[in-house]
Amino acid sequence: MAEHIGQRIAARRRARRMTQADLAREAHVSLSMVKACERGVRTPGASTLEAIAAALAVDASRLDTAYTGTSRRVHAALPAISAAIAGYEFALDPPQGPLSRIHSEVDAAVEWRLAAQYGLIASQAPRLLEEALAHLHRADRRCEAARLVVAAARAADAVAYKYGAHDLSARLIDVMRWAAVEVDDPVMSATVAYVQAETFLAARAHRAGQAVLERALDVTPVPRDDLSAATLGALHMRTAVVAARAADPDAAYGHLSEARRLADRIPEDIYLGTAFGPSSVRIHEVALAVSLGRDHIGRALDVARDWSPGDGIPAERRSGFWIEVARAQLWSGNPDEAFESLRTARRHAPQHVRQHPWAREDIGTIRRLKRADAASLTAYAEWIGAV
Template structure:
């Protein structure tokens, strides 16, 4: 049995056929840190442990049995994020972080968000957001548009932890910051991106009809796309509107928006555009989400997709995880608890922290345990890990 965390990291890394360099790159951790941890010279801190665990596709407690999760560290930093945006529209003292460094640090944080590295985000979000706001207030001329984009990206990164960990009021305030910042620029793509994120507010409040109207209004204001980026941001907004329309029970509208996004994705490379993943694979993932959101007669469509296709490693971990959570929901709805559990296990491999905070995953694992007469040890262990028991 492994005696220290480093040996567990090395064993798991070798099992996944990863080199130390592979692990360092996937975890956004330096190669010397990985080497020192595996040799037992250094012990990773909570955020580093979370990053390594996510890259290896396991919960951090598998590497360190004493680990208690990210929830405590995330909730501890939420007041600091809230304080940072209290006077977001006021010009405060200039930041000491150069614009180039801020741009790079924000890009790194966006990568953490897409990889569901919530512990790393929580640690950096308040300072990153404060510096981004300061730069926007001091920007002028052509620099305003770039500074506004950085504020949107920083606020969206902070919103990832607020929204995922249930601080929905704070999430809504962060989205207000994004809307304010986007309005400072003349970039319609940035406004479309913010409208995409704003859908979270309607999903959290379950005001799907209002959300559909608001998103449709945002779509009406987007000019015809003439670049790859504008095509992708419009397509992503249609994609998100399709899900909200489905939650509102408007099947025709949902599939119409989905078809619009599919058309816009044709010939477009799958990629990250203004912090949002879009392309043919992302549209297919949202086809599953739309079908599951509509429920009943539409569930079969989600299962048909999952039988022949699943997202590959080119899709961000959080979105891959979300796909398997949606398919698990469909399997459970169809009376297949064993298959549903297999899907939740697969989801955990891609983004453990995302699964752990997802309400559907926690709800569904509880249902699976009730449906099975004699819960397997692995099912009970999973339920304990996710907090369903």
């Protein structure tokens, strides 16, 4: 079986015109691992297979037909993540390694989050959380340790939130808020407020979420550098979408305009684990229009007609863009275009698409409308769990 998996990896890699070194870099695995897998000398484990599949923009089951997906492994890891933060306010065990090592490991987890590699995060999150918290309780460099706690908790939260463990997600956000307060860092607090919006989105408490985010904007300092400008801009960007869900178009477009003004002064980049810049604002313009409903989808379609996010944008955000575009296309009476957009979203971040409720809902609708194309639509619907 390993030889067949390796052959599929190599064939897909060549089809995408990637070298083995390219694949190793994109998958965050060693070059020797890629070479060994392709030769059939090693069988990739579940997390390695998922990482390679994400880098090749396919679902892992395309490489290993016996692969059963990430869901079981993720759900098995959730209790360990919960246990890792159960006593977060208290100093328990001492750190097991230097701060520099946990720093590099948390940085890798941030990259996995941006690439929607949830299986990889789930396998490492409990240990990363325990180590980051241990350093915060004992470190002289408390601000750096606090940032690591926030980043590790945010990576774990991506898994909890996407897989429906919303109570655990809320507790992880509490850990983030506590760490930001511990070092009195307003920029970090604004970043945490950005993530906290998930709590209100999950509960569909959009008006309350808008109020909380706008209060966070009021206390966020005036930007003095790219980092603080990006943090404030991202918060405006998130508030715009929540305001749109709260059916407040004036506030939504006002916050989007503020985000765009701040984005125009800085390059597109990753700031404290959040992508921000002109392209990210444009992606959120589509999300805002779709969130406001059918009367606003023309704006989303106009953006998608002339522009699409490039590879410099994190895979999860690129995937989200195409999911939003698919919904606008479906609402406008173009199920064929919507299906193609969902297929594009899957190529960018299959694990993200598979857990996205809109993608599952919309593929079911498209399948009902397009029974003549039942084979390809059914295959996608079965993959995403819509049938």
